[in-house]
Amino acid sequence: MASCSKKPIHMETEIKIYSKNGLKYLFILLMGSILLSCNGGKLEHQNYFSSSADKYANIKIFGEEQAVLTSPPLVPPPVGNRPAKKLYMEMEIIEKEAEMADGVSYLYWTFGGTVPGSFVRTRVGDLVEFKIKNHPDNKLPHNIDLHAVTGQGGGAEASFVAPGQEKTFSFKVINPGLYVYHCATAPVGMHIANGMYGLILVEPEGGLPPVDKEFYVMQGDFYTDGKFGQPGLQPFNMQKAIDENPDYVVFNGSVNGLNGENALAANTGESIRIFFGNGGPNLASSFHVIGEIFDKVYVEGGSQINANVQTTLVPAGGAAILEFVADVPSNLVLVDHSIFRAFNKGALGVLAVSGEENPQVFAGEIMEGIYLPEGSVIQNMPKSELEIEAPTDLSKADRIEAGKKLYMQACFACHQSNGEGVPNAFPPLAQSDYLNADVNRSIDALLYGLSGEIEVNGKKYNSIMPAQQLSNEEVANVLTYVYNSWNNNGNLVSPEMVKNRRK
Amino acid sequence: MKAVILILALILPLSIHGQHQEMVPVTGGVYTPLYGTSKEQVQVADFFLDAFPVSHAAYLDFVKKNPEWRKSEVKRIFADERYLDFWDADFSFPESLAQSPVNHVSWFAAQAYCECQGKRLPTVDEWEFAAMASENQKDARRDSLFNLAILHSYEKPKTYLMKVGTQSSNVWGIYDLHGMVWEWTLDFNAIILTGESRNYGNTDRGLFCASGALGANDLMNYAAFMRYAMRSSLKARSNLATLGFRCARDMHAEQGQIAIEK
Numbered sequence: 068m069a070s071c072s073k074k075p076i077h078m079e080t081e082i083k084i085y086s087k088n089g090l091k092y093l094f095i096l097l098m099g100s101i102l103l104s105c106n107g108g109k110l111e112h113q114n115y116f117s118s119s120a121d122k123y124a125n126i127k128i129f130g131e132e133q134a135v136l137t138s139p140p141l142v143p144p145p146v147g148n149r150p151a152k153k154l155y156m157e158m159e160i161i162e163k164e165a166e167m168a169d170g171v172s173y174l175y176w177t178f179g180g181t182v183p184g185s186f187v188r189t190r191v192g193d194l195v196e197f198k199i200k201n202h203p204d205n206k207l208p209h210n211i212d213l214h215a216v217t218g219q220g221g222g223a224e225a226s227f228v229a230p231g232q233e234k235t236f237s238f239k240v241i242n243p244g245l246y247v248y249h250c251a252t253a254p255v256g257m258h259i260a261n262g263m264y265g266l267i268l269v270e271p272e273g274g275l276p277p278v279d280k281e282f283y284v285m286q287g288d289f290y291t292d293g294k295f296g297q298p299g300l301q302p303f304n305m306q307k308a309i310d311e312n313p314d315y316v317v318f319n320g321s322v323n324g325l326n327g328e329n330a331l332a333a334n335t336g337e338s339i340r341i342f343f344g345n346g347g348p349n350l351a352s353s354f355h356v357i358g359e360i361f362d363k364v365y366v367e368g369g370s371q372i373n374a375n376v377q378t379t380l381v382p383a384g385g386a387a388i389l390e391f392v393a394d395v396p397s398n399l400v401l402v403d404h405s406i407f408r409a410f411n412k413g414a415l416g417v418l419a420v421s422g423e424e425n426p427q428v429f430a431g432e433i434m435e436g437i438y439l440p441e442g443s444v445i446q447n448m449p450k451s452e453l454e455i456e457a458p459t460d461l462s463k464a465d466r467i468e469a470g471k472k473l474y475m476q477a478c479f480a481c482h483q484s485n486g487e488g489v490p491n492a493f494p495p496l497a498q499s500d501y502l503n504a505d506v507n508r509s510i511d512a513l514l515y516g517l518s519g520e521i522e523v524n525g526k527k528y529n530s531i532m533p534a535q536q537l538s539n540e541e542v543a544n545v546l547t548y549v550y551n552s553w554n555n556n557g558n559l560v561s562p563e564m565v566k567n568r569r570k
Numbered sequence: 571m572k573a574v575i576l577i578l579a580l581i582l583p584l585s586i587h588g589q590h591q592e593m594v595p596v597t598g599g600v601y602t603p604l605y606g607t608s609k610e611q612v613q614v615a616d617f618f619l620d621a622f623p624v625s626h627a628a629y630l631d632f633v634k635k636n637p638e639w640r641k642s643e644v645k646r647i648f649a650d651e652r653y654l655d656f657w658d659a660d661f662s663f664p665e666s667l668a669q670s671p672v673n674h675v676s677w678f679a680a681q682a683y684c685e686c687q688g689k690r691l692p693t694v695d696e697w698e699f700a701a702m703a704s705e706n707q708k709d710a711r712r713d714s715l716f717n718l719a720i721l722h723s724y725e726k727p728k729t730y731l732m733k734v735g736t737q738s739s740n741v742w743g744i745y746d747l748h749g750m751v752w753e754w755t756l757d758f759n760a761i762i763l764t765g766e767s768r769n770y771g772n773t774d775r776g777l778f779c780a781s782g783a784l785g786a787n788d789l790m791n792y793a794a795f796m797r798y799a800m801r802s803s804l805k806a807r808s809n810l811a812t813l814g815f816r817c818a819r820d821m822h823a824e825q826g827q828i829a830i831e832k
Contacts, residue, residue, distance in 0.1 A: 162727065174725050203652065206724060206752075206812050207796065208803030229803035231652055231810050252803075253795040302722050305792055 123241035126151045126192030134195075136185035139283045139319045140331055142342060143188040146274045151192030158185060159200045160209045160228075160250075160263075167315060168322035168413065169472040170298035173291065175320065176250070176261040178211070182320030183285035183346060184248070184265030189215075191243045191269050196235060197222070203231035208252055213238075214384070215246035215267045223251040243271040245368030245386040247344050256348050260290055260308050262320060264346030266386055271370075278390065279337035284325065286354070286381070286403060286414065287346040288313035295412055296476055311349040316408040318401060318416045323475075325401060325416025327484045333393050335422030340390045344368075347383025354379050354387070355404040356418070358397050363390040378404050393420040395429045398489065400480075415480065432491050463547065463559050470548025473541055478549075481532075486553040492530060494523040497553030506550075506558050510568045513542050539565040591628065591687070593618040593819065594743045596700050601709070603698060614699045616821035619692055622734040622745050623671035623753065623814045624683065626656075626663050632683050634661060639679055649676035652809040669733040671751045671814035677806040680754045684817035691756040692818035694801070698794070701747040703740040720793045723749035730811055751814035758801040 131153035135143040161180045167173040178184025189195060201209055208229045212221035216238045219225070225236035250263035266285065290308040291301035295315060307313065318325045325331060333339055345352045355378040364376045365388035373379075381387050393399070403414035461469070475484065478496075482488050486497035496502055501523040502509055511517075516534035520527055537545070539562040550558035598614040633640045640660040644653050655674040657663040675683075677691075684690050692700070704710030711717065723729065730751050739745045747753070804813075 164727075174727070203655070203811050204727065206727065206729075208800055227803055229800070229805075229808055229810060230812055232803075232808065253799045254792045257792065257796075302725060305718075305721060 123191050124239060128153050128192070128194050131155065134187070134189070136179065136187055137283070138179065138181045138185060139183055139285065140325070140329075142186045142268075142281045142283045145277065145281075146188065146190040146270045148273045149190065151190055151194070153194045153196065154189060155196050155198075156187065157198040157200065158211070159202060160205060161202050162205045162207070164300065166321055166323070167289065167291070167301065167317075168296060169475050171291075171293070171296065171322075172300045173289065174261070174300070174302070176205075176207070176209070176258060176263050178248075178250075178263060178265050182262035182264075182287065183283070183344065184263070186265065186283045186342070187213075187248070187267040189240050189267065189269050190274070191240060191271055193269075194237065194239050196237045197226070198233055198235045199226045199228055200233040201228045201230050205230040207258075209250050209258065209263065210252050211248055212251035213246065213248040213267055215240050215242065215244070215248070215269050217241060220251060221248075227252065240267075240269045243269045243370065245269075245342055245344070245365065245388050247346065247384050247386055249346065249384070256308060257303065257305065259346060259348040260288070261303060262287065262289075262346075264344070266342055266344040268342060275340070275388075278340045280333050281340045281342065282331050282418075283342050284318055284331075284401065284416065285344040285346055286316065286318055286350075286352045287320065288348065288350045289315040289317065291315065296472070298472075308348065313350065313412065316350060316403055316412040316414040318414060322413035325418075326475075326479070330417040330419050332419045332421070335393055335396050335420055335425065338390065338392050339418075340388060342386070343381060343389055344386040345381040345383050349383060350403075350405075350408075351383055352381045352414075353404040354381050354389075355402050356389075356391070357400040357402060359391050359393070359399050361389045361391050364388070393418075393422075395425045396420050396422050397429075398483070410480065461544070463551070466544045466547040466559070467551050470544035470546070473537075473545045474548055477535060477537070478545065486549070490526075491528075494521065494526075494528045496549050496555070498555065499523055502549070503556045503558075506546075506560060506564070507568060509546055509549075510542060510560065510565055513537060513546065514565070514568060539563075539569075591624070591817070592621045594621045595821065596696075596742050596744075598699070598821075599708075601695075601699055601702070603695065612695050614695050617692070617696055618819040618821060619696070619700050619742075619744055620689075620816035620818070621739070621743060623751060623816045624680075625669050625734050626672045627668040629672040629675070629683065630661060630663070632686065636682070636686065639682060644679070646807075648678040648807060650807050650809055653679070655809065655811065667731075669735075670731055671734055671746070673730050673751060673811050673814050674809040675754075675813075675815065676809050677754050677758065677804070680815035681756070683815075687817060689817035689819045691754055691815060693757050694755045696818055697747075697753065697755050698797075700740075700742060700744055703742055703744075705738055706741055708741055717793055720748045721796075724793070724796055730814070752797070752800050752810070752812055754813065754815040755801065756818075758804055 127150075129150040129152060132155070134154040134156040136156060136158065137143050158178050159180070160176070160178060162174065162176045163180065164172050164174050165182075175182050197211075199209075199211055208227060210223045210227040212223040214221055216222045218238060222236055222238060226234050228234045246267050246269065248265050248267050250258040252258055264285065264287065266283065290304045290312070291297075291314045292304050293299065293301045293314070304314075315322065319329070323329055343354055345354075361376040361379065362374060364373045364379050365371070366373050366379070367381075368386035368388060379387050379389065397420055399418040399420060401416040401418060402409035408414040481493040482496050483493075486495060486499075488495035488497075494501065501521060512532060513535045516532050518531040520529040522528075535542070542565045543560045543562045546560040547558070550556060550560065596617055596619055598616045600611045600613055602611050637643055638645070641654045641657055642660050652674050653676060654663075656667060681691050702709050702711045704713060704716045707713065726749075729749060732750055734750070735745045737746055737749055740747065804810075
């Protein structure tokens with residue numbers, strides 16, 4: 068029995084060997100035909116990689132110059148059709164405390180004193196001599212890894228520099244595109260999380276097509292011991308960084324990076340190009356501009372151009388070039404459309420477009436009516452009865468101060484930082500007759516929301532303001548701030564007044 | 571006669587400098603380095619370590635006795651242009667710095683200082699071994715609060731202006747290993763196998779991107795990573811505001827010297 072059962076197995080093996088040999092011959096034949104067509108293959112190979120090292124590494128250099136580096140949101144002048152040159156550039160690494168949000172500061176590590184770091188603009192074929200200086204007061208060694216650099220570590224090892232030292236290294240930029248640079252010293256994640264990133268642009272021959280305005284915007288996530296908005300100097304929190312759970316997601320280094328006096332500005336009809344990068348360290352960005360459509364997107368900062376894009380995904384350590392024409396006057400709002408980051412973590416910026424209305428593009432509101440679904444429109448969550456507020460006795464000045472911070476977190480997205488609101492959508496709080504007429508009505512608006520038609524300064528508004536989940540103390544502070552700003556009547560709102568309005 | 575001079579030479583510096591620098595015995599043991607030359611355990615022999623970092627005042631004594639280490643005399647190959655940067659002359663520095671840790675000293679200078687006292691710089695392993703102790707534990711590396719405090723101190727600027735001995739000591743009785751200045755070690759470049767800071771190979775790469783996978787000990791490794799990165803960025807003639815030193819001595823040699831003195 069045993070010998071019988073073995074035989075067929077042996078047979079099978081032999082058959083397999085034959086078929087394997089057959090395959091071998093086929094393989095040799097195929098190899099032969101590939102070898103025969105080898106010359107053609109090489110050509111194809113060259114064409115396929117045409118826009119890479121082979122072509123650009125041999126670009127001749129004509130002359131030299133000191134490169135201009137700029138702080139965000141500015142970018143250096145375009146390269147135009149200048150030839151490739153030898154460029155000298157210097158960047159200083161500075162560890163410094165700066166504002167993360169109103170009342171919140173953070174110890175940033177920076178390239179050039181800003182987050183993101185200075186913008187570097189080159190042309191393909193440029194030979195760059197890059198000097199990196201680590202300020203003597205800094206505590207840590209740093210370096211730079213430029214994604215535009217072909218070579219060991221993107222320059223990381225060649226640029227590794229101790230505090231109080233400087234290093235110079237050199238590279239040729241051979242791939243056009245928009246690239247991220249960052250610090251790559253251990254622990255890499257921490258160096259990036261503290262703000263060590265920026266963008267380097269490599270323009271193609273002849274430069275990018277000219278536009279009217281160019282801006283430099285970069286997103287980053289930050290991890291602090293205190294929660295969003297908790298005042299004081301907030302240290303870096305390593306555990307939250309490892310858990311990828313940021314307290315702040317911001318543009319240009321802070322909550323106010325592109326707001327208030329830092330808002331970008333343009334005029335109607337201007338063509339606008341945004342060099343947008345994402346430093347991370349962890350989150351990918353769903354970058355979107357509320358009220359615009361990107362006419363063109365250089366996808367991932369490379370050579371492929373997509374058209375008519377609403378939201379573009381930019382990975383951590385990646386970038387994109389966005390172009391559009393500001394057609395109508397409005398406040399365009401830049402957001403990470405992973406939207407809680409925009410309204411709760413700071414990923415919100417403003418590009419103010421001023422100029423003539425263009426009713427052909429945007430006619431505004433053309434009709435209004437009343438829509439009454441069943442049930443109540445405004446819903447709120449009842450506050451817990453058990454919640455007890457510690458009695459506090461703040462001065463008017465303190466209330467204004469505290470209220471301002473709250474306003475910049477909770478109110479300014481609609482009512483704007485200068486209280487002027489948004490025409491036809493959100494009523495103004497500045498010099499507002501509606502506001503000044505009745506303080507209890509204002510308190511109610513915060514506690515219970517406000518809907519239906521109202522008239523403010525002679526203009527009608529019909530939209531919905533949701534109830535705010537704020538404590539009596541917070542309502543008192545933010546209203547006192549509003550009443551004492553922008554030529555309003557200077558009312559002092561106390562927590563008791565708010566308490567009395569709660570039903 | 572020669573023997574007498576030799577013995578005197580050994581004893582004198584000890585009796586002079588010993589006054590302002592008390593040494594603390596550290597009982598050696600086996601430990602796993604956080605990151606470095608090997609993943610294996612390392613044996614650390616018993617040794618003595620200065621209880622405090624060397625202060626500006628103590629360093630002033632040293633340069634008074636050793637002209638070649640004065641700011642105006644020092645050879646550039648032993649210390650770069652920033653040597654004793656805060657000093658305004660050979661024997662003069664801002665009064666407020668007297669009890670702060672001396673900084674802007676090169677490895678050569680630090681080692682010479684220690685040698686003049688019959689000591690040497692601690693090795694990386696000795697330093698790390700002593701520095702893993704908290705106020706009440708010899709190895710507190712798994713204590714997340716201890717690690718957090720170290721990480722936070724690395725972010726705090728200008729800690730080199732603090733006075734030595736104002737923080738609390740660790741369980742060995744050693745002060746200021748953390749939270750004040752980085753400190754020179756005898757073999758500060760040891761994790762670079764070739765002993766060359768500009769080397770492109772091997773372990774150096776672990777300090778940049780794509781460094782090895784970090785596991786459960788992230789926090790403790792991150793603090794160590796920063797120290798090792800710092801060390802490997804240095805050259806022996808570097809002088810940094812954030813870098814000072816303290817001295818060490820073998821327990822062995824100590825016993826030998828006691829024998830001679832007797």
